[in-house]
Amino acid sequence: MPPTLKSVVTYSHHEPPDVSQLLGLFHQAPWAKARSLDDAKEMLRHTDVSLCAWDRDRLVGFGRVLTDFIYRATIWDVIVDRAYQGQGVGTEIVQRILHHPRLKRVELFWLCTRRPGFYEKLGFSSKEQTGMVWSRSKNSRLE
16 A cells, blocks of 8 residues: 555654564565564564664564664664655654664664665765674575
8 A cells, every 4th residue: 555645654663563574674675585474583582773764553663772772773674655656654663763862872873785875965974894704694604
């Protein structure tokens, strides 16, 4: 169901979303299509902060954070329903994460993305490339 002219997106960070609605969003993205209900439930259980965008009772956007609440926080899984993209929902999710009351002392926010241009507009920099990745699937032959 596409948004209507009367659609008003609201945001919440108090409760994680219903997992089945979250999977509906994940299945729209190539990087999250294979996520399962059980794995998504477990992921939410270990998430420190989640932020949801709603059109009434429909989940239309999501982002989450893993953090120590002082030095570092990592932003994960920022996703917006295709029908709501280009309307500022993703920007609002990221801004609300960066200014979230529980995250106000965090020194550095990190994220991994395939869309650096979007995040650079929000003040993120790709100049400090210090990250490395270890992939279980690519390293299973070494075990």
